[in-house]
Amino acid sequence: MACGTTSLWAGETSWFCCGNAWGPCSSAGGGACGTCRSASYHGAWPNASQACWDITRPDLCGENIPRRGCGSVMNVRHQCSGATVCITITDCGPRTKSWCGEATCCNGACRTNRVLDLTPAAFSAIGNLSSGMLPVYIYE
Amino acid sequence: MTAHQGISSAVGRRRFLTRTVVGGATIVGATALGGIDADAAFAAPQPSLDPAFAKSSFVEGRITRIDGSVLQVLGSHGDRACVQLTNATSIWKGEPTTAAAIDTGDGLYARGVPMPDGTVAADAVWVNIVNMATTIRGIGKNRLHLSHGHHEIVGNVFPGTTNASYAGQALTSDLSKLRIGQHAQVLGAWRPSDDSVDVVRISVGH
Amino acid sequence: MESLTSGLASGLASDLTSSLTTGLVPALVPLVLAGLLGWTGAVKLFGRGTVRQAPKTALARMLRSSERTVLVLRTVGAAELVAAVGLLALPASVGSTAAAAPGVAAAALGAGFLGYLARARATAPESSCGCSAGDDAPITWRTFARAAAVLAGGAVSAACALGAAWMAEGSTGADGAAQPWWTVIQEQPFVSLGFLLLSSAVLVGLSADLDRWWRLPLRRFRLRLFGHPFNSAAAGGSAVPVAATVELLERSLAWQAASPVVRSGLVDHWAEDGWRILQFTGVYEESGEEGGAARPVAVLFALDATVSTDTTAEPAVRVAIVDADTGEAVAAELLSPAVRPALPLAG
Incomplete structure (x- = not known):
């Protein structure tokens, strides 16, 4: 399935590690879908399943994010640079409810709430890992 | 090349680059570009990466x-x-x-x-870069006790180097608002020798 | 002499047996153990967390089924509850070998826990123990210590019950008989309370799942008492960290304009005359009829060292893209404003 251009959501994205890995990530495992790998263009979506939703609870931040299960593909676009990466959803996350109201802006145009987590491969394709957080548009 | 020469050439290059960027560079900012619709600009088919x-x-x-x-x-x-x-x-x-x-x-x-x-x-x-969703379990002198999944991790803190962000605000070297029990995103450098993490930035929510 | 020694030894052994079977400790150990088993058993048997936590436990990895795991956890919980009731209701003072059954059961549970933990530690070290079902803490030395305490407590209870039964058979007087825990508490309330508090504290200390109820409040109290170790004054005042300047840059129009050229992360940074200079590297592909040449470039940004995203959303940033070898300025057209048609947006 190819990544499309239909608007899906917008918000902040961070990055996380999964699959076999080194350091504190070594315990991460393959994620909620069992196939997540740090070196692949993968991502974690807060509504990958009902069980996932119960953990992330984006609705508590006013984000009624639609269900997109394991294997869904999305185009993630850096709001500031326009750089884009096509990812596959392979995990559940981030825990949106812990960061309600947090905003990341580009020239005053702000994206609020953490709605996506990217693997290092995907995140570094549109930004620098040391930045930690990016404002993004998400298309499918 | 001696170390001294290396340092002086690095300083010389920095001076040259500073003159270049401060002296004759283009200023890009709101005042220079006027009222561009930021959102429209971001969505446009601009030259991208x-x-x-x-x-x-x-x-x-x-x-x-x-x-x-x-x-x-x-x-x-x-x-x-x-x-x-x-x-x-x-x-x-x-x-x-x-x-x-x-x-x-x-x-x-x-x-x-x-x-x-x-x-x-x-x-x-x-x-060694790591970016972990953690919970602050303890705050000690020069260290944080963090829980990350099933793991307890020691986060080494270096006053003046470790930065914190509170509820999306700009990074600051002020760590005094960190509280036990807070969820915290920790970006840091893993130390393979003792499995601890040097905390570079710690972001806490509301 | 020999008879004197043997007499002394026999007297000491008798005293020891007597104190083990009639003293405070043997009467109260079953009570403490019953408290622990009652709590962990009830949480496993009746707790809603059992279903939620089951898939995360090492047991689930071994059984490869969440449903079977829940069933096993509930069954073990029921066994723990039965053992707890037995320990409370059948003290050693009953004087029959049957009174040893709850102790033996508890010891068997403890031994089983230890075996399970050893296997889990070897095969699924990242999984949680499932020891109290509401617990998602990993298997650590504390988990082992608590299981060992159950084994030891069960063994002591069983040994005392057997000892009491043996003494009851051998003597007719009431002096040597073991006392049930309720009598001991009535006769020595303060010492009993002290023992119960101490042993409960040890068990709570060995229960990682209870940390949030005592360890974190204790640490919070310590911070309140001795002050926050990271006071704001020691943090270098109000200076804007380099990372905050980088953050401001990466959210600016200047970054957007230069990003087609930038390839690296931050390479170098320095401060001069109130400016903070951030250096990146990149490749500038000149557009030409023959496709153009790629030139390695240094991309430089100069920002006011005192501003951050808190003070301005739209910073004025000085940008220069220079040839990495010659220092000649290039790519000026990238830094000019351009008219860009809008596309449908998300959000």
């Missing part, structure tokens, strides 16, 4: 050997890669640093361009 990144590749794993400026990397899933560092490669290990700071056994993420000989010429290398 896409073409370059489509050609770029990504390397993940532990450094098994360092041959001059080439890093031999064993991927976490058993794959092997050679990462070539160049003068243009940015290297991060807790802070922007040089190739001299990289050690065998370090973990690595690298973004670069694949070369015909199979190596990857690195544009950016992040050594």
